[in-house]
Amino acid sequence: MADPTHTGRIKARDDLTWTESDDGNVVILDLHTSRYLKVSATGSKLWALLADWTTPEVLTTSLVSSYGIDEETAERDAQAFVEGLRSHNLLLDQA
Numbered sequence: 398m399a400d401p402t403h404t405g406r407i408k409a410r411d412d413l414t415w416t417e418s419d420d421g422n423v424v425i426l427d428l429h430t431s432r433y434l435k436v437s438a439t440g441s442k443l444w445a446l447l448a449d450w451t452t453p454e455v456l457t458t459s460l461v462s463s464y465g466i467d468e469e470t471a472e473r474d475a476q477a478f479v480e481g482l483r484s485h486n487l488l489l490d491q492a
Contacts, residue, residue: 409487412429413425423436423440443460456479
């Protein structure tokens with residue numbers, strides 16, 4: 398289910414500000430657009446991995462090992478998370 402237009406490594410943009418709340422959620426602030434995005438505790442695990450260059454496969458593996466879900470569901474969830482971040486222009490792609 399990999400997206401053929403984005404096959405390389407990904408990471409969060411370096412110029413974003415973010416903080417983790419007491420409930421495990423993450424709030425990401427894009428100072429260029431003055432927009433913020435709240436990410437759930439599950440998403441915050443993936444967000445932490447995006448601090449450095451990583452791959453969608455690593456995100457999928459993290460979901461499988463953290464939550465015991467099957468790989469197909471994890472891949473679908475990781476892809477949806479990444480595409481959501483991309484839709485807000487929060488990620489960098491590396492070929």
